[in-house]
Amino acid sequence: MIHGDFTGKYGFKNRIRRGWRITKLGIHVVKADPELIIYVLFSAIMSILSFGAVLTLTGGLGFVIGNDEGFEGGVALGTFLSYFIVSIIVVFWNAAIVASAYERLTTGRNPSFSYGIRQAMKCLPQIFAWGLISGTVGLIVSFFESMASSDNIILKILGSIIAMLIQFAWWMTTFFVIPIIVLEKNGVFESMKESPELFQKTWGENIVASMGTGIINFFVILFIIIICLPLLLLGEIGLALGFIIIVAGITLSSLFFTACDAVNRASMYYYAKTGEEVPLAEKYGLEVW
Template identity: 50%
Template sequence: MPQDTLNLGLWDRVSRGYKMTKLGMRVIRADPELMIYTLISLILSVGVALLVLSGTLGLSALVPETTDAASNSNEEDAFAVATLTLAFLGYMAISIVTVFWNSAIIASAYERLSSGSNPSFSFGIKKASECLPSIFIWGIISGTVGLFLKILEGISENEKSPIAFFAMFIHFILGAAWWALTFFVVPMMVLDKHGVFDSLQSSPKLFSDTWGENIGATGGVGVIQFLSTLLCISICIPLFFLGDYGVIFGIVLILFLIGLISLFFVTVDSVNRASLYYYAKTGEMPPMAEKMGIVF
């Protein structure tokens, strides 16, 4: 990255990151099929979760009822181990699914951003499929870390736990560090075909060069999503004064709009990774940005 870019002040960096978010939103408006990747990822993840749930219910049905205390205890222990194993495998599967479709979004968005072309829907899937071994490994790694962070989060939310505050502190520090250190891992794997561990080694350097832009882009997504959600809720509030049917319709409409907003901005976040990766390597906005009226 050029030295003059590295010497930018905090506000300039954050401002550039926010412009990346605007670019990501315009890319999705121009290519809304990118959201289908996110939708498929969500559907498959829900499917895996339902399989885990049905498997757990099936295991519980297989546990015979007995009056023998020792035998009953052993069976409960075996059931607990089997259930935890099934849940762990399900969590890993969801993580791999998420990484795969996120890779597809990044590959497709990067192609549009860098070349100005309109890649087909299968383009992103093809690019992600070429990295399946790395995606599988990274899905397991990120899923394991994510599960550990979830455990810490659960402990921190337990007010009766004597280590709740400590768990909350560790969860925040580790979560932030993991986000920063692995920010560019997926783009490096899917776009430049780096291995998982090479990406893990190189990602922190790229992040340190573009930390302000990354924070600006991520914060921009969060702020705009929050404001969009508030706006949708405000628009729907009058429906609650139209009687029972108005309340029902208002609730359904709010849930639908919030779901649509979440789908949109989750996709924006992935597109931002592609934009930021291009910027991290070149120090410039992707060529598509100028065509969409976004310049530094």
């Protein structure tokens, strides 16, 4: 027999309902404050530029020192370093958007773009440390994912399973680390300790909101591709135009729903800490608790 509260405030059905309403609230907030998307855009641009710059620098130096072999070694070193640099950049901008979204959700005010940056700057040491830790985990996951290219079928399956388990466990245990760091200004290890405790209070909502955002993003992208299919049949001009629209649409959709995901995380952090709805939910008629 399964025991538990499936009808009350923490019942499974209510968790699903709250998770879906959190998703809708996130969409409303990003639509009202589209500048939140700029945080995500800056994160993507800086990550790409940093990755390219590091690879160019290390690869070029390697070639000067040791020709082709040095170039390959430099690229390998650059890839290794890029994991950490990009991870730190992503953590910084995630912290900025969470801080900005939390301010909007809890006060109703529309914070300036610089507000999130200032809040993230206040905890740079923690962001740097967390970026290094996240980058290390990313390298470990990449190692196991690389086993999928092995000729050994057992290694392929084993690598994929281990990588998936690590990613899922890491997602669950560190879900609230960035909100705790940027909103409470706590240290990294203290945040890592508190995050699983908060996740236990909102596990159902976290899963539903994350899946909800991903599913909506998928259907938006699918819709963009479908409406552009006729253009792809109109010769070279139509093909080029359709391709541009599809790429632009996928990019904008991904940026939008990535911002929504950060807003959702800020909402769930507030709930996990207070057990109450975010004040802004009432404005949109989305009392999620």
